[in-house]
Amino acid sequence: MSDEFQDRDFSDARFGTRAIHAGQRPDPTTGAIMTPVYQTSTYVQPELGRDLGYEYARSQNPTREAYEGNVAALEGGKHGIAFASGLAAIDTMTKLLSAGDHVVSGEGIYGGSYRLFDQVIRRLGIDFTFVDSGDPEKIREAVRPETKLIHLETPTNPMMRLTDLSAAVETAREAGALLSVDNTFATPYNQRPLELGADIVIHSATKYINGHSDMVGGMVVVSDDELHERLRFLQNAAGAIPGPWDCWLALRGTKTLHLRMEAHNRNGQRIAEWLEEQSGVERVFYPGLPSFPQHELATRQMSGFTGMISIELGSKERAKAVVEKVRVFSLAESLGGVESLIGHPAMMTHAAVPEQTRREMGLSDGLVRLSCGVEDVEDLIEDLDRALG
């Protein structure tokens, strides 16, 4: 690459400046300010045994590198490793393990992550214990001599249960295990697990990272160089990479992450407070509410509480009526886009979790999940008011 545009160092810059600049530099051939979509499968080598740092697009791609560097900077980490989906990121991370190893996983995780662990990775001789990660003692008790990984989501999808990250870091260190935190719900704008001592951060970049519901992707962020090398090897060896267009879309998305999250946080808080006043809503699960059982922990390790809210409506019939009556919210899987979505976790995102486990987590048939977008909040409240009435 040309010497003229050296990487600028944004490590000391604030979040919004990093969101816009980190990982990127003007294109060396034209000076294009936006990282081009390097839509190529291979790179020409000037002579045998010498390349320009790029050999084959599964191994390296400049668009992907810019996106990886950007998300790494937002998480306060050193290295980003991009994948074709959030599940591909989690799947590749588990390839750090070998048969005979044991994983302690939060039971309150995305249904697809649960299914991957329980129905796919377990078959390969890796054992899992699923625990309520909201209780630090439960994590500690589940650790065995062969535990190599502790994996959790905080807040969990969809119950919004939090894990005390400092306590989990301590447990992982004592166990000699890696701690991976799926930060999809919180986003690095609101919570940065690596800064609290976690080893690995995971994202379904499909959600807030991209923010516009127009691609599927995953990201792993780490700070340790040796762990990065192992994951980079696995990214290339197993090959679940994202295409350059999807990297470009996500990179465009992260430029406004700070602006979007301010709006998501604001709408989420306002809507959660309004929902709490509604007689037809039995419970509101939102870490930003003072009535939320783990609110104190939420204010300690998060700086905002996102647009994700779950509500208990008491029965499947009532949940069905509400998700079908909304007009501004759309009934769909996924979350974290600028547009508001509504879903029924038991029949949609968490259908793969055994009914008994769902029940133990409090994930009932009356539970409805909201992903509050960045529309005008009055329109969202009017929409919910109509649907609940």
Ligand code: P1T
């Ligand atoms: O869908 P994919 O990009 O593969 O990401 C999987 C995933 C991982 N982690 C969390 C916390 C997630 O929420 C998801 C995907 N979740 C949904 C599709 C959903 O509607 O909850």
